[in-house]
Amino acid sequence: MEKVVSGIRPTGYLHLGNYFGAVKSFIEMQDKYDCMFFIADWHSLTTRPKPEDIQDSARIILAEYLACGIDPQKAPIYVQSDVKETLELYLYLNMNAYIGELGRVTTFKEKARQQPDNVNAGLFTYPTLMAADILQHRAKKVPVGKDQEQNMEMARKCASRFNRIYGVDFFPEPQNFYFNSQALKVPGLDGSGKMGKSTGNCIYLHDDDKTISKKVMKAVTDGGPEKANSEKPEVIENLFTFLRICSTQDTYDYFDEKWNDCSIRYGDLKKQIAADICATVAPIREQINEYISNKELLDKIAKEGADRARESASVTLKEVRRIIGFRS
Numbered sequence: 001m002e003k004v005v006s007g008i009r010p011t012g013y014l015h016l017g018n019y020f021g022a023v024k025s026f027i028e029m030q031d032k033y034d035c036m037f038f039i040a041d042w043h044s045l046t047t048r049p050k051p052e053d054i055q056d057s058a059r060i061i062l063a064e065y066l067a068c069g070i071d072p073q074k075a076p077i078y079v080q081s082d083v084k085e086t087l088e089l090y091l092y093l094n095m096n097a098y099i100g101e102l103g104r105v106t107t108f109k110e111k112a113r114q115q116p117d118n119v120n121a122g123l124f125t126y127p128t129l130m131a132a133d134i135l136q137h138r139a140k141k142v143p144v145g146k147d148q149e150q151n152m153e154m155a156r157k158c159a160s161r162f163n164r165i166y167g168v169d170f171f172p173e174p175q176n177f178y179f180n181s182q183a184l185k186v187p188g189l190d191g192s193g194k195m196g197k198s199t200g201n202c203i204y205l206h207d208d209d210k211t212i213s214k215k216v217m218k219a220v221t222d223g224g225p226e227k228a229n230s231e232k233p234e235v236i237e238n239l240f241t242f243l244r245i246c247s248t249q250d251t252y253d254y255f256d257e258k259w260n261d262c263s264i265r266y267g268d269l270k271k272q273i274a275a276d277i278c279a280t281v282a283p284i285r286e287q288i289n290e291y292i293s294n295k296e297l298l299d300k301i302a303k304e305g306a307d308r309a310r311e312s313a314s315v316t317l318k319e320v321r322r323i324i325g326f327r328s
């Protein structure tokens, strides 16, 4: 089975957009590939999180992914900082990465603009750490979002350059693996195209029913259809997308008909959407809470994940040391 690796930055709670996008794809992939997922807590240091937050944020993410259905037996989940092999490979890769190419990475330039008084070397070498994450497992496929294109390009360069310098065919060039077409784009509640945490238009997987209902009832609408069978404007199409994602076909058809004959009442539509989102989120939320309250279990899963990751990485590193000329 082909190896797949992906990292998750611990930047906050998962929302419905994450769930129907990346997370669902991960869950599908765990049956088809030899997957490993990890929580990129070293990467998060580029923005100096508080020491007391580091372990908690990793545990929360772990709980959320498990609650969504990642099965650690099929796809180990580990915390990046538990696998020290990564650092050794990071060093080797940095020796062959050029200042010019790293400086051209857009995400670096953006970050440098955002935090001008902390343009640190970790930020600069973010792509080589990411390459080490991937190459240590000699992974062939990496599920990532579009924004990771340049980092993936650097990972491929790291792999092919290493092979060229040492005259070996050791590292496969990892390919971006875009979530399959089933990955649904979840719209925002404020009429914007996409649910995203920066815009404050999200429903989080840990939101309770009341919070969800409140958020849905506030969703942006328009003045209503003016003539029968008209096209839906974007804000309304967005609401129907929620029906498509969380409701039954019958429910969708019911409101679609009401739209078409101009008898639709947005209040009713929203109530339905809220109820169906709650039904989707509630079991996940309960699982999240259960995992969160079971710190021992979370730590055990993370430890087992780390053991498996270390096993895979140490085989690679042993060979890398030999290729470079060190004692292996």
Ligand code: TRP
Pocket (backbone or CB within 6 Å): 005, 006, 007, 008, 009, 040, 043, 129, 130, 133, 134, 142, 143, 144, 148, 151
């Ligand atoms: N840079 C990725 C992001 O921001 C997270 C990440 C770190 C990652 N290391 C990785 C993703 C390795 C895939 C593989 O989303």
